[in-house]
Each structure stands twice: as structure tokens, then as C-alpha cells.
Amino acid sequence: MKNLRINRKINPRLIVNFFAQELKLLAFIFVLFLTLNYILLFLSLKGQINISVNKPAPQDIIVPATISYIDETKTAQAIENAKKSVKPLYKYDANVEIEVQNNIVNFINEINSVKEDSTITDSEKLSSIKEICNNDSKIANLLFEIKTDKLNFLKNFIANELNNLYKKGLRDTELSDVIKSIEKDADSLGLNSNDKLIISWLVQKFVKPNFIYDEDATDKAIQDAVKNVKPVVVVLQEGTKIIEKGQKVTEEDIKLLEKIGLYKRFSFFTLSLLFFLSIIEGTLAFYIVHDKKKKLQKISEYFTLLALVLVASYSLGSFSIYTIPALLFLIMVNEFFSFRDVLISTLIFLLNLLTFISQPLFVLLVFLSISIPIVYYINKTKKISSYFVSSIIGGTFVSFVVFILNKNFSLPNQLSFSNAFYSFLNFMFSPIVAIAIVYIFEHIFNEATFLRLLELNDLNTPLLKEMSVKAPGTFAHSLFVANISSQAADAINANSLLARVGALYHDIGKLLYPFYFTENQTDIANIHNTISPSLSKVIIINHVKDGIELAKRYRLPDDIIHFIETHHGKSVIMYFYLKAKEVDPNVSMDDFRYPGPLPDTKETVIVSLADAVEAASKSLGNEEIDYRKIEELVNRLVEDRIKQGELANAEITFSELEKVKVSFVKSLLSIYHKRERYPDGK
CATH class of the missing domain: 1.10.3210 (Hypothetical protein af1432)
Structure with a gap:
């Protein structure tokens, strides 16, 4: 009922002070995220082997755990092969044959009509025929000199030839073959070179394909073929030796190690990227806490929870990306903040993981998309049993989804089952672990979380x-x-x-x-x-x-x-x-x-x-x-x-x-x- 408040004059100094305080808070949050991102970066750099391109490897580089990754080069090649495998598609036009036959008949009838016209001279006849032939003098002379019966014979010959060809179907790429086929048949009839020249000219002028290239249908077929191409997944089993000690390291080796998360380049670009990501993360976190009463305490709570889960993710992610506790983080955020803040936190969590996760993030996107409905369910029901129900249902569902996705990427059965099992354990224990952590944090920060309220609601x-x-x-x-x-x-x-x-x-x-x-x-x-x-x-x-x-x-x-x-x-x-x-x-x-x-x-x-x-x-x-x-x-x-x-x-x-x-x-x-x-x- 804020409309009941008494209107007061706005003090400009108060407005300036307000924005100054907000700006200080935003800067403080940004520094926190920048520090966290750089710490995570240095942690990921600290444990990696010191190698350089064109220099011998100081030791054997072995895959510490079974890792799968998408080979973009091979996937791109598979897509290109799929495109090439699609043959051009054509659509049939029944009217083409009728149109071509009529055009040839009309043309020859017009020539005959000029030649039979007794009211004009021969030179005028030749001039008219030349005009009809688009000023082709050689063909005009041949048509002027050929007898009418012979010209009608050629007309019928062409009509029969085209009738047979159109029944089989004629494409634009086959026109040159059509001319050769008709000329061959003309030879078998003993026609002279002038007759064959007239036939070739008429065919080239009037014949069109009745199977027309369908660009839209062909493009759709290519798109469908590309959609059916599965990403080429390479599985590196635990213990696989990637580079032997003393072997010269190539740029391809470095890219492979980057892809599977065993190597990260330290560059100005990386530092700049983390700086930019920290701005985005800090702005999102500021949006979460800016309307809270105790802003500094709330950002302390949020940052502590985030840092705790990110450190756990760094440790667990080196074992398997399927053990990263995304659900754990969102449940804890939901306890101390609102469901709206949970949605914002999904993006913050993903951006922070970019610091040290090199493997494809589709797994985390799947985890987060399943975690959000689970958190919503817990938020709506407000029951302790919701945590345990969600852990069972969420664990079962996510393991099924992960197994299907793994099989879709053609991963081996054993690896698919392992990843599904890790996902099940992740979602099964996240709500339970969240209850324990929230209990500790709610007492440290003295917050009225759902669990704390249940405790205080006890009349004993x-x-x-x-x-x-x-x-x-x-x-x-x-x-x-x-x-x-x-x-x-x-x-x-x-x-x-x-x-x-x-x-x-x-x-x-x-x-x-x-x-x-x-x-x-x-x-x-x-x-x-x-x-x-x-x-x-x-x-x-x-x-x-x-x-x-x-x-x-x-x-x-x-x-x-x-x-x-x-x-x-x-x-x-x-x-x-x-x-x-x-x-x-x-x-x-x-x-x-x-x-x-x-x-x-x-x-x-x-x-x-x-x-x-x-x-x-x-x-x-x-x-x-x-x-x-x-x-x-x-x-x-x-x-x-x-x-x-x-x-x-x-x-x-x-x-x-x-x-x-x-x-x-x-x-x-x-x-x-x-x-x-x-x-x-x-």
C-alpha cells in the first residue's frame, strides 16, 4: 500500500549517494568474481604439464580418466560427405513435351507458309525465313532450299525422337546427350549433313527438360542428411598414452590436450575473456542482491555458496563432468534466495565453469534443464519429503537421459552406463547434501531458510x-x-x-x-x-x-x-x-x-x-x-x-x-x- 505514503521532495544528494552506494556494491561484486575466476584459472594451470610446440615432451602424457570428446574435424568431414551424397532432386512437368512439340510444329509450319507464299519474291522469302531464324543465315538458307516434304519428314522424325526421350525423362544435364542420340538415329536413316544440321539446330532451339531441378527439395534433402549426421565422438580410455616422453609436441597435440581438458593456454586473450565474463557474472549477481535489505551479507552468502560448489566442481570435474553438482548449487540458492534468483544463477554457474571446464557443456545444460523443475517442485511443495522424492525421481530421470544421449553419440555401452551411474549418484545425493550444508550456513548467517523455519516451528x-x-x-x-x-x-x-x-x-x-x-x-x-x-x-x-x-x-x-x-x-x-x-x-x-x-x-x-x-x-x-x-x-x-x-x-x-x-x-x-x-x- 505504498500509495498511502506522503509525497516528499526528492533530495538530489540522497539520489547521488544512493547510486554511489550501488556502484560501490557492483564494483565489489565484480572484484569478487574476477578474483574467483583468476583463482580457478591458476588452479587449472598449476596442475598441468609444461609443454611447448616443437619441443620434446618432458614425460608421458596419459589420460587420467576415460574421456569422450567431439572431433570437430571428422564431424565436419562427415557433414560434407552427407551433403555430397544427396543427389539433385527434380520435379516432373508434363506440359513441357506438349509445349516443345507445338513450338517445333509451329516453327516448321511458319517456314512452309513463307515458302509457299506466291505474293512475295524469293529474296523476300529468304529474308523472312532469316528473321524467323533469329538472323542465322546458314540455317535460313538450308530451310529455304529444303523441300517441303523433306522438312515435314524431319518434323515427324524429331517428334518421334522427342516422344521416346520424354517418356524416359529429360534433365537439363542430358541435353547434349539428346542431340548426340538424335544425330545417331539420323545417321541410321541415311540423312545428309544438311538435314542433320537442321535437326540439331531445332533440337537446341526448342528442346527443354521435362524434369526440372528442384532447388528447395534438394536443399531440404541436404539439411535432412546433415541432421542425421551424428557428431563423431572419440573416446579415450583411462591410461591411454597421448604423447610419449621425448616425442616432439605438435600444434595438433596441444589442441587435443586442450579439448580434453589436460592443457590450457595462458594468454592475454584468456585473461581478457575472464575479465569480460566477470563483468557479466558480477552484474547478474548484483541484480540478485541489489533489492535485498542486507546486501553485503546476501552477497557474502551467495559468493560463499558459489565458491564452495565451484571448488567442488573443479575437483569432481577432473574425475567426470557428470559429477559436477549443478543441482546442489541451485537447491542451496533456492534456500537463501528466490526462485527467480535460481534462474539467474544457472547462467552465472555456467559462465564460471568456463574457467576450467574444457569439455562440451551440453552435459551441464542437460543437468541444469532437469535441475530447474526439481528446484521448482521443492520450492512449491515446501516439505522435507520433497528433497528425498526429488532425489529419487531426479536421479532416475537424469540417468536415463544421460544414457540415451551417450548412445546417441555412439559411445560404448560401458562408458554410457558409467556416465549414467555418475549422474544418478549426483542427483541422488545433491538434495541430501544440500540439506546438511544449508543447515550449517543458515546458522552461520542466521537466515530464516525453509529448513530453519521448520526447526523454529517446533513448539518444543x-x-x-x-x-x-x-x-x-x-x-x-x-x-x-x-x-x-x-x-x-x-x-x-x-x-x-x-x-x-x-x-x-x-x-x-x-x-x-x-x-x-x-x-x-x-x-x-x-x-x-x-x-x-x-x-x-x-x-x-x-x-x-x-x-x-x-x-x-x-x-x-x-x-x-x-x-x-x-x-x-x-x-x-x-x-x-x-x-x-x-x-x-x-x-x-x-x-x-x-x-x-x-x-x-x-x-x-x-x-x-x-x-x-x-x-x-x-x-x-x-x-x-x-x-x-x-x-x-x-x-x-x-x-x-x-x-x-x-x-x-x-x-x-x-x-x-x-x-x-x-x-x-x-x-x-x-x-x-x-x-x-x-x-x-x-
């Missing part, structure tokens, strides 16, 4: 157990508020577990002086009737400060402490203020106001409202327990909070607030519902 924790004994009324109130808060949080898709735990601990400050609070005064008189309103005010207000100190002593997460300090916001203890005003009309209302801060998240707003609603609901009599009365009570309390500005910083919309109110009403009605009196007083 020391603080809650002490509250149930020393302040049973407060304990019952907190449990009540926790129940209706979690239901309201579910109604607006907020973090219901966080709201529940925050509500359980929001009043722990009352443990110090439990009998000064009415819910704990069951068998004793109200102590506040015997002391001044000012002293009562101090004790009541101090339960917030006492609660914060007690929470810190028990190392409760800051997110839980935030519920303690915000559940009363800056509201006024109206009862004692009015009581003090009876004695001193000039008493200030601000003296009876809680110090704040105001609730600023959906969860803290819900708990703050639930606390007020639960307390006010105790004033309802049995005859007032109906939907309308409870709804009026809830609406009045929420409206009062809005008017007092208590929700000015809240990240909650009016539509969400309506859903919260409806949830409160349903919860209160289910708890305070009327019961029918048993007959005969039973």
Missing part, C-alpha cells in the same frame, strides 16, 4: 517451551495468531511458514514480565490497577525491545526479529494514554506510541493485523459470534490501521488486503462458532 524449542510454562496466556495467543496468520498468508500466496513462525515468536518479550499482560493474569488481579499509566506504558512498550534482545540472545534469524519489532508498528497504547490523560490533560500521545518500525512485508503486515484482530476478538460476547459481527470487527481494525498510517510501508495491495480480511473472518468464525447446549445439562 527452548523459547516456546519456556513461554508455554511462564506465560501460557501469551503462548496461547501466539499460537492463535500463528494459525490465522498462516491461513491468511496462503490466501495471498505469501510465505505462510514465515508468517506462522514470526507470529509464534512475536511476543516473546512478554516472558520477562508475563503477569503484566492480561492474557497471563488468570488467578491474580490486574497489576496495572495499582501502578501509574506511565509505568504501565513503559512495561508494555518494552516488551518489543525485550523481545528483540531475547531473540538475539537465542540467535533467532533477523527475519523473525523483524516480526517482533514491527507487530505493533508505531501505534498508540490508547487505553493507558486515555487513563493518563485523566490525570494530566497535557500528556502527549507520542509518549504512548510504540517505536516501530512499521510492517513492510506481506508477512509482517498479516501478523500485525492478526495480533490486533485476535486481541479484539476476545471482547466479543457469545451473542455477537456471527459472521456479520466478526466481519465488522475485522474491517474496523484494518481501516483504523490504514488511517493511522500503519500500513504506509507495506508491500501489500488493497485486493490482497481484502483476501486477508476474508481469511481472518473465516478463521475467527471457525474458532468461535456457537455450540448447541447439551440436553439435561450434560
